[in-house]
Amino acid sequence: MTRRYTPKVVTANRLLAGDAVWLTEDDTWSTDMAEAELIEDEAHAQMRLLHAQSRPHEVVGAYLTDAAPGHDGPRPVHFREEFRTRGPSNRFHGKQAEG
């Protein structure tokens, strides 16, 4: 039996602002993870990562990270990724403040 592939999203930080963004299906970078493309196939994931890495003028450090399907779109699995969708916990800055 083959192991089920854990769904992924492609994420990175924007070159100019340094904030976290996610790759959407239509090749834009969204600051809202829920708008990201949820990738459920490993080969496709590699293709999408390569695509992201070919856009160094927009983002830095693109990588694949686990995600789960949610009501409104993909949501983070690991707490680190959850923090990236929100911002720091000691100050109301970052995404949580941008609404």
Add this chain to the structure above:
Amino acid sequence: MYAYTDFDEAFVRRRVAQFRGQVARRIDGSLTEDEFKPLRLMNGLYLQLHAYMLRVAIPYGTVSSRQMRQLAMIARRWDKGYGHFTTRQNIQFNWPQLTDVPDILDALADVGMHCIQTSGNTIRNVTADHFAGAAADEIADPRPVAELLRQWSTDHPEFQFLPRKFKIAITGSPTDRAVTRAHDIGLRMIVQNGQPGFEVIVGGGLGRTPMIGKVIRDFLPREDLLPYVEAILGVYNLLGRRDNKFKARIKIAVHEHGIEEITRLVEDRFAAIRPEFTGVDQQILAAIEAQFALPDLRHGPVGAHDRAYAADPVYRSWADTNLTPHRDPEHAIVSVSLKAPGATPGDASAEQMEVLADLAERHGHSELRISHEQNVILPHVHKGDLPAVHAALKAAGLATANIGLASDIIACPGMDYCALATARSIPVAQSIALRLEALKIEHEVGALKIKISGCINACGHHHVGHIGILGLDRAGVETYQITLGGDGTETMALGDRTGPGFAYDEVVPAVERLILAYLELRRTRDETFLDVYRRLGMAPFKAAIYQTERADAA
């Protein structure tokens, strides 16, 4: 204070202009990120979880009122109105935009500051006792030597690509407030037979493999310092492992080759290069020393302090915890706590920085210091001015009377900012401080150092906390390991693990149990947490933290 020479000024400006060009070329696509990254790191620019972070060097923690005001201006204009003081005596801005960084660097250069060698495998910002030049217990001000080392190490061609980063700390006092035994090189000023010199310690460090530094030379004459340090660096540069990042620090070289072998190699190298040092360094040092002369201290009545001390319990409590004896009995060293309960350790708002700059200007010869414990120091305040200083601090939310107490917590940025983190540290510190405030016991508890790191890199010095807390990622869950009995002073010790870790919401109750157990165990009020741990060892604390006593009795 040290003032830039024309050479320093031109050098820093050239670096800013260079970096401006590099940023432009990164944005227009002529530089890849792989090419740009080492360049931005050379200028202190990191990419963190939510934004870029700019780390500004505050050499040996000394900063002037004018510089502090400029930091406030930068925080307001290009960041989110605050800065974060670190355990390396630096300041970090957490939200700069890439395109603004060259302008920030120019604004720093306007006041003789920069970000050079705050990153990379170079000799980093030299740190020093934050009471340097003021403390009553000091042999000599260590900062001229720190400045000499800074000038020597900045852009030193031989040491730009070391196996790993390299940190030097120096203290001029027998009371070690600079954690010298946890640095690649630690220097302690000593006097032997009337001769000033140094005890040289090598191979200390925290991080993944914590090691207490070993004495490589128990007495080094003052004028031999530069060639000796250069000899250590030269030996390390050849011997340090470049095959494995985790084994690349000098502490591993000392561990693998043994201190005897390292000493032999260093002494050989020292003998070979010593003749090349013809005394120019000593002339430069003499010129630097003149710039660190004690300011013209005023003399006058100190009655205002005595009266406030007798009449106002809030003032008294602050004076008891936050003042340290100055070498001049009419003066005091004021430690300003950046640890109000619930605040982020080390954070200061632009307004607070300005209040501190003003206070230093009015009452403290325009001098400020940043401590590795993430507080700000006014090193030379006349006792007659202390009540006025206290009142101004209070108005700015800066009069928390907790220096050296349990809520004076060191915490690294952790996973709220740092890309390397495995767990958060700031909210743990905030919650512990708030809990202590609710219990109203920290003055009863007395001296207790809690130190928190958000990963094994140990920027929060957890190994040397009386209570150390290390945040880890255990199977996708924030988990905290607690260590006891660490000590970062001249009696340095590494903490021992209590046992299994604690979940995020279990940490504060666990720390509370430790503190309550200590109150039960101590014989007198004078016996500190660390004393009790040294007397009784882990067992009673372990029973308290895991609540096994009750389980055993049941």
